[in-house]
Amino acid sequence: MSNTILPFGPQHPVLPEPIHLSLTVEDEVVRQAVPALGYVHRGLEMLTRKKDFHQMIQVVERVCGICSMMHAMCYCRGIETLMDIEVPRRAQFLRVIWSELHRIHSHLLWLGLYADSFGFESVFMQFWKIRERIMDINEATAGNRVIVSVNRVGGVRRDLSPSQCWWIGEQLDEVETELKAIESTMLDNYTVKKRTVGKGVLTKEDAWELGAAGPTLRGSGIARDMRELKYEALDELEFEPVVETGGDAYARGAVRFKETLQSIDLVRRAMARLPGGETAAKVKGKPEGETALRVEQPRGECMYYIKADGSRFLDRLRIRTPTFANIPPLTAMLPGIELADVPVVVLSIDPCISCTER
Amino acid sequence: MAAAASALLTTGSILLIGQVPIRSVPAFLSGDLFATAVQAADFALLGLFLFFGIRFKDLLITGLSAAQIAGLFFFEFVILADSHAPAAGLYCDSLSLVMVLLICIAGSLIVLYALPYMQEHERHLKPGKSRNPVFFSLLFVFIAAMNALVLVNDLMLFYFCFEITTLCSFLLIGHDRTRTARENAGTALRINSMGGAVLLLGIVLIYTRLHTLDIQEVIARVQGTGALLIPLGLLCVAGFTKAAQMPFQKWLLGAMVAPTPVSALLHSATMVKAGVYLVIRFAPAFAGTFLSTGVAVCGAFTFLSAAALAVGQSNGKKVLAYSTVSNLGLILACVGINTRSALSAAILLMIFHAVSKALLFLCMGSVEQHIKSRDIEDMRGLFGEMPKVAPIITMGILTMILPPFGMLLGKWMAIESAAGNLFLLFMLAMGSALTVVYWARWAGILMGSDFRGKPRPERLHVLSTISLFSLLGLAILLSVSAPFFHTGLLPGSITGAGGFAPVNGSLANSAGSFAVIPLFLAAAASFLFALAGSGRSSGAETAAPYMSGIAGPENGTYIGPMNRITRSVNRNYYLSAFFGEQRLSGAVNACAGILILLMMGACI
């Protein structure tokens, strides 16, 4: 006898973004899940034929609003490698500060959506309330709440004044205390644990084999964080990847929660050591050659492949985003879980479809 | 012929109204000749069972029938050898009357329905030569045996009728002569032989203590003494087997392989009701004893567990079967509670259950002949296909679960009576909730709109139509008139002080009242209101269902991965993790067995 088949998405209130899953369900237990993509595909990579390599910064920033800063950073680093540009130390620190702020905002946002996915509305509200402080920081320092647009080839477009740093520190303290206040809810609450522990388990071996990235990978007990590559100013800032061993939705949530606190710490330390100097190097010429490089996005490892032929227009730009890598693990996680847990598990990889499809 | 006979039966039974109680010992019943004839028939019957047992190589049947033969032999020729028991003759009080009415009216309607049904059935089955005459004869023998069973006052005669019903059910279940039919007939015989053996043992024990076979006398002498619990307990167990209580439910489930009229008969008016009747009949004898509580607990447990099993079923006939088992459990629970209110609840439930269940089974038969499946999932949107039968089924279902209809009235009475016993109450409460689940789900599925088969014209024979509509009308009519016939028809011993009585169209006792007539008025008013209200909005176009924004061109489809048009199906919501047959059956049977053992153990 055939089972229930239901279309989950693209327009679905628990999914913040359009992705479709054809779920085959038996007695509320998922037996099979077939994904369908393409509802956000724009074909950004091909815009290299219409926009020059400077303009592409603005384009890759808009691959995704949530991780826009790091997209631009990675892209700029790529171009800088191709053009042999030495980025000033201060700019490297500023990039770290903004990128970690972005990570905080992304994680807070996710934590809220995640709470909403298991119907914990007040926690959603709380996280988003806390998050507004980071948005304020973004707006005050970069001029925009979400798409900060601070990167440029050779450095950054904005600077931080000491008073701004001081203010940011203050705001981060607030964020930290408020986060600590709901730490026990996210990590110890009975109902939350009931909804997350043991849901969507990804073993260490599977996580590695299926190419999971970021917190999804670290939640399964593998300490792999691209920040270990020590790009930008990270070589000066000690850093330990956060690892959990559960491999379930709960572990992934815990990783992100702890990473948020860790990022707050990173921003503080980066601001404390912020060196003086220029914020951008002079740029001359056009990029040529090919390179592949990675940064750690909020959702994990993001790889850029850039090939340039010495003209204003890049030859090929390829972005491998963390969610793209996390989709195969997701499809492996879904069978066997309950229908009610589908949103929890789907959100537990922190899917960003606009990143995935570009 | 058959139609005429059924008409005769019905009128005959109706004529009985107002004649009760009758107690007579007709001459021919007391004659030696008759006694000998019954004796011979008894042995012949048991011999037949033995034969079947040997032929099927079934040790249990063989053993049981051999034991019964030996027991009967011992009883008739050793114990009864010198002291011949005086013949007890016939007894008809209001309880018997209710039963007779039920058997005759429901039975006749079923026979009426069976006429066209069996023709169609034969056409489909194509046996060498028509076996319908045999079939209808058996039906009538069955009905006759049932009538006799509720009318006799002699335990040995009762035993005889009891065994005849066993035989008839065995033959009728095996009617189709397929392998499963044969196997399930075997099961039925096996379990009912157990009942027969237990019954015989009980009778023998009673006789050795009281030296009488007169049922009324037995009851009168035992009532209030708390004596003779073991034989009475044995009688109850015999009743349980007939009424297919857990853990004896298996034969009734198997019985659905038989042609639908047989199932309808077994489930509604005859056979299972024989078991219930037996227990109700002897209820006064063990009122207030531990046995009574035991019966109540066993019944309530059956009510709960069978309802749970029904939730896990997608086979429509099985749902009906489990629901029968479950409702019989409820009835027996009421009998076990053994107060006046509880007994009237039991009798009302028996009446309403018989009518509604007969209706549902017959409808099921039509559906099955029409769509060639008995799976509930295949009945999705049946309304589109069978615009006559589907609403009747839905109505039938509603009469089973919703106020102001009779079944719910009975359930309400049951719960009000059970409120004093915590354990019972829990089981009744949970069971009644489970009942709502499987019925409501089914009703919703029937009336939905995604039937996907090719629509064929719905052909319903006049006789079937008459039968279905009469049953439905009867269910509603009886529900409306419940407060009145309750007092008019039920034994005075039940409806007297402390029991339920009609007050202003409500049925009330000291603990509460069920406003039957006002509710019916309210229901009628709301129905009109609803009709008017929905009539106004019927002008609106029907919108396609929400499919996450990717609904396909056809209702109920969506454009899935790879641009494929996928049909969204909704099936298999039977919570097998909780209520699956495999998951529950073992534990449930074990529990029920233990409960029965406890009950018997406590009698000792």
Add this chain to the structure above:
Amino acid sequence: MIYAYALAGVILAPFAGVFIAGLDRILTARFQARTGPPILQPLYDIAKLWAKEPMIAHRFQPLCVYVYLAAAMVSVGLFFAQSDLLLIFFVQAVGAVFLVMGAFLVPSPFSQAGANRELIQILTYEPLIIIVLAGIYLSTGSFEISAVYAMDKPLLMNLPLLFIVFGYALTIKLRKSPFDISASHHAHQELVRGVLTEYSGRQLALIEIAHLYETVLILGLCSLFWTTGVLGTVVLLAATYLAEIVVDNICARMSFKWMLKSVWTTGLALSAVNFAWLYARGKF
């Protein structure tokens, strides 16, 4: 006289319901550090839905909705007529069954799954309510509401644990976390809005109204636990409802399997203890 009460109840109940629901939303918002809507918001919602373009998904759906509303109204009427508690409850169940049937009518996976889940919810709370009503019966000797009002001591004293059990049923009926499983007030759940998915416009308005009636009914049942003084009743109701809102805000939505298991076990255990206690005090 009884009919007058019943009529008054039926007419006034929705207004009380609007007020309660509005207060609920404001308080919920306040617990989430928000401002929240105006108190008459439920009224606006219903009036707006009433005036929307009609759009029906199945021809029998309006019928089911109207029966749902009618059942809710009749049960509230019966309540104010101080009728039999069990009867009121069964009449209310008619509405629940029809709501489910209406959701089953449409070939939409969300409404179907929601309907199934709604059935599970009915399955979960129905026994509890029956047990609570039986508890009331044991304390008063009757299922009639008037008998409760004849008591000289609040029921809560006799049935403290059963009141908690009733709280479970209340939470489920009000569709609050952790039991907003078949449909929630906001559609942020896997089944969109579950049973309510396919109802729209006026039908949804009718459902909302029926829901208001149900809220009033269930709070009315709740009020039976303290019948010896108006102040006590009001305090009890306010405290209970506040507790509901707080629970709603400190719990995640749970799965129906958990609900069935945990509610049945804890509910039955609590009521067993309460009954045992009653028994020990010779209340049987």
Add this chain to the structure above:
Amino acid sequence: MIRTVFKNFVSPRATRPYPIEVRPAFEHTRGELENDVSGCTFCGVCAKKCPSACITVNRKEKTWRLDPFSCVYCGICVDACPGECLFHTTDHKKVVLHKIPVVLTKEDPGLEKPEPGPA
């Protein structure tokens, strides 16, 4: 959570009563894009640099045309403008019911004082 919830309940609500009370904007907020045409030389640098291709400059007719509905408010043009006549206000662009592009010409009364006409 219960602590947080009650804390929320007793502390003043976090809501910014937006339409009634408007919070002062941050200094560097990139709000609506404006052109003080008086300083514009119609050099077209902004149009060339704009990643969203939403500015068109016609040197001959001396018109500066902005499609504010495809502008992404990145500020690249502002950074690039040699005449320093482009700037962001701190207020977001207001919502509209119709998409009408902004077309500014030299003759327009710009944002600052009007240019004296040709002598």
Add this chain to the structure above:
Amino acid sequence: MFKKIMERSRIKSPWLVHYDCGSCNGCDIETLACLTPLYDVERFGVLNIGNPKHADVLIVTGSVNTRNRHVLEQIHRQMPSPKIVIAVGSCGLSGGIFKEAYNVVGGVDRVIPVDVYVPGCPARPEAIIDGVVEGLSVLADKQRRPDAANGAVAVDHTNSEILYESR
């Protein structure tokens, strides 16, 4: 009187459904942010109802592409009128920075009639609130002139005082 209540209710209770139509999430999260404590559009009775069949307002973020245009059309179709559509962000307005990308059809108004345009990249929550408020006056206007049921109608920009009052 009844009619008056309904008219008033309609602008007091806009339930919205949000569809992310290939947005970069920027506008998306700003739309969601409107629901959160700091902006709390529930003040205006707005609920994110998630189901088009219950919604009055469709908020679309992002640019339309070849696959999701059908979804968008369908959601719009499944909303019972009176309804309004608010396009949010440069992408929703015109395709924004992606308007030249090969899989981008353009703004939302290429597919369904849009009533209110909220510019920005991303549009700020304040702007989105403005958009909703503005949309309500369009809604009010639509009910006064039901013949203009769909499609953008010219209304006076400023008659949204009803929402600004009293809160």
Add this chain to the structure above:
Amino acid sequence: MNPVDMTTETLRQQAKQIKADGCRFVTVTCLEETEDTLALIYHFEKNLELFHYRVRIPKDKVVPSLCPVFSAAFLVENEIRDQFGVTFEDLEPDFNGTLYFGDSDVVTATPFCRFGVKRADG
């Protein structure tokens, strides 16, 4: 970045070897090199280091899929199928060019192949 060259024949064999060495699959990049050849660059990583392997193929060649070795490869290979029209053998699940695109008549069959599409700088 110095890609090691491979051929389609040895591709799967080498992938197995790479996997046995403890490498992890990262992604595949496809690019158009000349009018009728494409290059597939396979990226792997081990201990934070990236390794690249390049396969040059004519446009109409069927390439063995990496799915049997690295099951995570299905998504990216489907994407390449969409964008460059490369057919992979043993791709599971195979969306057959419909991963991203619904209406084939609107989007050109192989949107990422530049020849045939006018570049902005001529």
